Amino acid sequence: MNENHNEQFVKDWAPLQKEEKNAETTSGVTVSYWQDVLRRLRQNKLAIGSIFVIALILLASTIGPMLTGKAYETQQLSLRNMPPRIEIQTAKDGTNFFVHPDLRVFLAEDNGYVTEELDPVSANLADKQFIYEYNDTTYYLVFSADGTKLLDENLEPLPQSETVWNKNYLLGTDSIGRDMLTRLLYGGRISLLVAFIVTICTLVIGVLYGGISGYSGNNTDIFMMRVVEILMAIPSVIYIILLMVYFGQGVFNILIAMAITSWLAMAQLVRGQVLSLKEQEFILAAKCTGVSPIKIILRHLLPNSIGPIIVSATLSIPAAIATEAFMSYIGLGVKPPMPSWGILSNEGIGAIRSSPYQVLLPSIAISLTMFAFNFLGDGLRDALDPRLRK
Amino acid sequence: MSQQSFIEVNHLKKYFGGGGILTKKPFIKAVDDISFSITKGETFGLVGESGCGKSTAARTIVRLYNPTSGSVIFDGTDIAKLGEKELKPYRRRIQMIFQDPYASLDPRMTVKNIVAEPLTTHNICAKSEYEDRVAQCLRMVGLEPGHMEKYPHEFSGGQRQRIGIARALITRPDFIICDEPISALDVSIQAQVVNMLQSLQEQLGLTYCFIAHDLAMVKYISKRMGVMYVGQLVEVSPSDELYRAPLHPYTIGLMRAIPIADPRLAKLKQEVSIEGEIPSPFNPPSGCRFSPRCPKCMDICKEIIPVLKEVSPNRFVACHLF
């Protein structure tokens, strides 16, 4: 750069015109705040994956129940406790049998679709065998220490046996014959609805309360925060339990109970944000201009605190899901037969040894959703942190 | 003063603290009885080191803080005692420019919205006119109106300060308090901003109160200057005379401490400097605040706080030597 004396070039001594100088420029790439946030979020693979999972869950919950073709409350008692994967045994003459864990035998079609129950000819528990007659053939259902077996007339196991996916009910049925899939999807609807609405209430109440408290300062702030702290001294679950005992079960009731108690932490968070921003010069400039306090809070303080607020809201969704599930599990949440993941867990617990899928399915659903929102919340927190800005 | 003062500050005090339910918290006497006046179209400079209270004084005059006592008479009305509602029309006429160009603009608003906010607050004109007005102000401060839709972080420090000035100008104020407007800027940019402030003053007939700790700059831009020390005014004089013949021992020491950008002159400068630390406003010394560091301290200085009095035409000093 400095050492090219040897390079011969013509030195043009003509003075430079002002336009050629381009002295007053602004920085090149215009990246707005949200563009930068999105870019950083995109780099976080886990967060992007979580967004997809959440989108899938939302989609499944919204339109899923309509697509399954079954209602969440219809019972088919004969097909109760059917697992998602069933074993179809085929006899010599091509008849397909399905042996239900409850010691009942069903007929099935070739593709695995179970049709009707076969009544036993003799069902004597003391004999440790049930006798069935079909198509002029006798079959024996023998149960012993090493399991239940269906044997043909020669007391031998049936030639073919295949484990297939349950064609009647994709995810099996519960203890009174209701379709697990539909109940799971519908339960998702309820759980997510409760979680979202409670979060919105948290946002609205918490932000306003915290904003006003933080901005007012002095005694108003001290008083408002003492109220919050006193309320927080008792775990919110206890408040919810008391309220639900009073209100009774129901979606609407659980919504109200949770909304009343969830805003406390958000209020504290927002108040902290507002306090730290309050003395910044652009707020002073707004005050100096004569902007009214409410407008300062809405126009200046809140948009600048939105980062931590969003993160907190995102992370409160899994907490709300868990709380609702817990309340429904202990019988103080949604009213049956309306399903929610908590209720499904409660109902499934009784059959945990014979039909573990009944409790596994809602548990997996809850866990997956909570993980997804947690990862998204973490990703958002990193993306919104101004210090990590490169 | 013969001329009618446009702004008159009388015995202004601002104390913080003192509250507390069970025990009384100590008072921080940030501003402890200052009085000065500014005539219309004049620039009054206020200087002092950290803790002297000049920023607090500025904010109290503008009613960002409420004065503990004293009056601020603006064009005949005492605005220190007005309620928020009655104060609002005055907020149009008094504006403030802040120190930190990185914190004085809302990072989430476009330049247009930032500069137009005073218009919305005071309902000055129709919404359709906002863009024109903003463009006019931006041009006045030397920025391209085309940059209106950009965000503050896309501008340099000097440019942001100019946006802050544009925001202060948009309501056509009469009086602007400049609270250290150039301290956070580079030297070459400082001169640009100061020149611009001066030409705006001529164009629009503005009155300034210019607060800074850079004595040379304040002396350059102001016709009269006040020197503050730990919440009190120790000397008020026309700038030239203040530099040429400072009266208060603190002012003398301050003038000598300014580094001179001239190596030969610097060597000739007396090696005497003020020793000691600046007292904190929590626990000011009794009597004259400068007495612990003053080379000419007398017994009376430690007991009685000297009052600002006129020792020669238009020159005021608060010192027992006079």
Next chain:
Amino acid sequence: MCAKKLLEVNNLRTSFFTFSGEVQAVRNISFSLTHGEIVGIVGESGSGKSVAFLSVIRLLQDPGKIVGGEILFEGEDVLGMSNVKLRRLRNNQIGMVFQEPMTSLNPTIRVGTQITERIRAFNMGIGKRQARDQAEKLLEMVKLPGAKSHLESYPWEMSGGMRQRVMFAIAIACNPKLLIADEPTTALDVTIQNQILKLLRNFRSETNTSIILITHDLGVVAETCEQVIVMYGGMIMEEGLVDEIFYETAHQYTIGLKQSIPDINNMGGDRLFSIAGSPPSLIDPPKGCPFCARCDKAMKVCLEHCPPYFQLSSTHRSMCWLLDPDFPSHLAKEGIK
């Protein structure tokens, strides 16, 4: 004749690799320092002055990287040093004082402990008692009133000036050969600044330590420094003895800086001279002279080609096409002075 050089920097280039692109903070600077000199580095924000000296002691943080050049401390290559050697260099030979006294000291550790930590890092064998005594002596050396009691203070109990003295004490604890002070007085009041600068000058007289004083204040430079380097846009614009820089200024930027400062002796009311425009973007630095866009006397050659250094004396050089011997003499009447 040629005094052994303490520090030699050749063609140093440092860049920051950010999302928006490569910010070339330091674009090829070369200079040298001998024992006992006080050098002032003058520049505004974006000039690269702080980054250059962080590079010298290899304290750069990600995404900053030294991209090229050579740094020799007492003849040894700093860029190639192992971590052990580097630590010894920073402990024993070079001291650094930063700008913000508020954040340079650990607020949770007492001042005395922070000093003894430094002493024991450089002198492993020293006992606790001895280290403490040394710390007290250091505080007295930096004229901190009530040195002994301040050993027990926390940084937040002290004022800015006092903290800066503590920083200074930590930096000189190991009797360094070189002291780098990055804007040590910018955050301080004028009277305190005066005291700190006096301290620096006295320290140099007593110990013959070289001092690099980075600042944007020409007054500080005029009073304290013997040699001056003026930086702009990541490059050195002008370098020389303090008298040469102030009285025989050979670069338009330096002239502009000098004229931007209001002359406190000036009784008149004329306009302050100001340099138009803002510093250049370092992501896409101009290929010609960095100052071209803001220079009154810019010419077409300035836009196209970056000027080489022209020596005006054995100690004075400047990077400006106006100094080129080919520069037409009839235009030279507009002169530089």
